[in-house]
Amino acid sequence: MDRNSRILITGGQGFIGKGLGAFLSRSGFSEVYSLAGTRDGFDLGNDSSIGWAFDINPEVVIHLATRLPTEENCLDYPAGMMYENLFVTTKVMEEARMSGCKKFIMVWDSSCYPEHQILPYKESDLWEGAPYWNKRYYGNTARVLMELNMAFSTQFEDFTGVNLIFPEVYGPNSRFNPRRNNVIESVITNVKASQQEGIPLRVKGSSKASRDFLYINDAINAIYYAMEHAVEPNTYNVSQGEDINIKRLHEVVAEIAGYNKEIEWMEEKIDIKERSFLNISAIKKDLGWIPKTNIKEGLEKTIAWHDKNLSVAFISPDSILVP
Numbered sequence: 001m002d003r004n005s006r007i008l009i010t011g012g013q014g015f016i017g018k019g020l021g022a023f024l025s026r027s028g029f030s031e032v033y034s035l036a037g038t039r040d041g042f043d044l045g046n047d048s049s050i051g052w053a054f055d056i057n058p059e060v061v062i063h064l065a066t067r068l069p070t071e072e073n074c075l076d077y078p079a080g081m082m083y084e085n086l087f088v089t090t091k092v093m094e095e096a097r098m099s100g101c102k103k104f105i106m107v108w109d110s111s112c113y114p115e116h117q118i119l120p121y122k123e124s125d126l127w128e129g130a131p132y133w134n135k136r137y138y139g140n141t142a143r144v145l146m147e148l149n150m151a152f153s154t155q156f157e158d159f160t161g162v163n164l165i166f167p168e169v170y171g172p173n174s175r176f177n178p179r180r181n182n183v184i185e186s187v188i189t190n191v192k193a194s195q196q197e198g199i200p201l202r203v204k205g206s207s208k209a210s211r212d213f214l215y216i217n218d219a220i221n222a223i224y225y226a227m228e229h230a231v232e233p234n235t236y237n238v239s240q241g242e243d244i245n246i247k248r249l250h251e252v253v254a255e256i257a258g259y260n261k262e263i264e265w266m267e268e269k270i271d272i273k274e275r276s277f278l279n280i281s282a283i284k285k286d287l288g289w290i291p292k293t294n295i296k297e298g299l300e301k302t303i304a305w306h307d308k309n310l311s312v313a314f315i316s317p318d319s320i321l322v323p
Helices: 015-026 047-056 071-076 078-098 133-155 183-197 216-229 246-257 281-287 295-309
Strands: 007-010 032-034 060-063 103-109 160-166 168-170 201-205 213-215 234-237 263-267
Touching: 007 015, 007 047, 015 032, 015 216, 047 078, 060 078, 060 216, 071 078, 071 133, 078 103, 078 133, 103 133, 103 216, 133 160, 160 216, 168 183, 168 216, 183 201, 183 246, 183 295, 201 246, 213 216, 213 295, 216 281, 234 281, 246 263, 246 295
Parallel strands: 007 032, 007 060, 060 103, 103 160, 160 234, 168 213, 201 263
Antiparallel strands: none
């Protein structure tokens, strides 16, 4: 790809977006335009905003400005999440097409896969049943929009759509926001808080629960590979490609952090999808992408960044004002 190609990143001030923009600049791309989100005053739902954003006529659009499947979004605001993802993504895709975009890359969360566990999930499994109930609205929306990207690619000859499906992305510079329900961030926070207070860590959950993860640099590199090497429209799983047991994850984090007290695991069935991990053979074969950071290396880098930049503390329930 020409290093002078115009590249537009929506959601450019998010965790992945910031890292991607910096990576592309370091790689010599001179025409990278990164859009902030609504918190910073830019709303892609407004016709005037989206028209202004596409005045640059980008050749590549990387669409990261989506509402993620947090517990708050999925359970408290499911209609708002569905509407915003459908409305904004459809407008962005159509505006991109009309502006001469050649490649449209979207990123979605792996909770779009069916409830029943055909593991590891292949891209061909996407429509083999409904997503787990607590991610149903996000999952169905993501699947429809990925199909729309393929439909645009079918109807419009010069438009190539690429869908990337990520598991939880982690690493340095994550905001460690408890409202996002990220597993690794929660485990690190709980271990560090227990370590600081010198108390045992008590964890409730199923010892069978597992997930896969993706280190931030590998996530960014996958998007770059889609930019550089994808010549046909397609959907790709992107992951470390390992099934990581959550109970074992606590033990690894504790070991890296130097937490030497007992972890009290209390077996309890929780109403979430028990296991999920992705088959990444397609992106390896088609684009030549492979993950470079294993879970232990990624955790070591993330914990080192956390220790340097963040602190943890317990909050007494008595100090919280209840309306």
